[in-house]
Amino acid sequence: MLVKQTPFIKLSYFSETELVELEWLAATVDMTVEEFHENVRLQNEVLLEHKPKKILAKTLEMQHTISPDEQEKHNDIILPTFKAIELEKLAIVVSQDLFTQVSISQIVDDDTAAGYQSNYFEDITSAMDWLAE
Template sequence: MVIYESDYSIFDYDKENSIFSHIFKPDSENLDNEKFKEEMLIYLDFFAKYKPKKALVNNQEMQFIIEPELQEWHAQNIFPKCIELGVEQAAIVETPDIFAQVSMEQLMEEEKTGGFAVRFFDDTTKATNWLVS
């Protein structure tokens, strides 16, 4: 069920499997740091509302490069709250944009607590199968 949509993102919640999805749209190339933070704070609000056990981040159409200072902000402001809310797994579907992909991998490396399992995938079917297995 789609619960939020902007020019940059779609948030979807699958109640049956407790999967909260963040799907980046092609217009994510027009994001800037402040808009990214706004999107992530909205994400966090919905995450708090639904309290999913699993997260799916679909970056297949992501065009935004998450700079190191923004990675740090995300690590301090988003990851701890998601862990506190009970997330156990995160599946990341990779973007073909090598620069955006590297920035996403660096972002995930910022989560150093081991508070949840993270795996990268090349398509959403494999990612979803891992989350529901």
């Protein structure tokens, strides 16, 4: 069920599987730093409201390279929430854009105290299969 949407991101929640699906959209090519942070805050609100055990992050269309400063601000917002909601699994379907892929992996890899499993996938089916395990 779609719960929030902006030109840059779609956020859906599926109660039967306790899953939040976030999908970064192609419009991210024109996204500003402030718009990125606004969308991260929106994502955080959805996570706090629904408290999913699993997240499917679809970044296939994301075309915004996340700078180190943006990564740090993202982590300051999102990582405490992951802990608070007791997230179990994070599946990331990676962008084909190398710079975007690297910036996304740096965000997840920076979470040294992660209490959840994370994995990267090239397709949604593999990610969903892993989340269902």
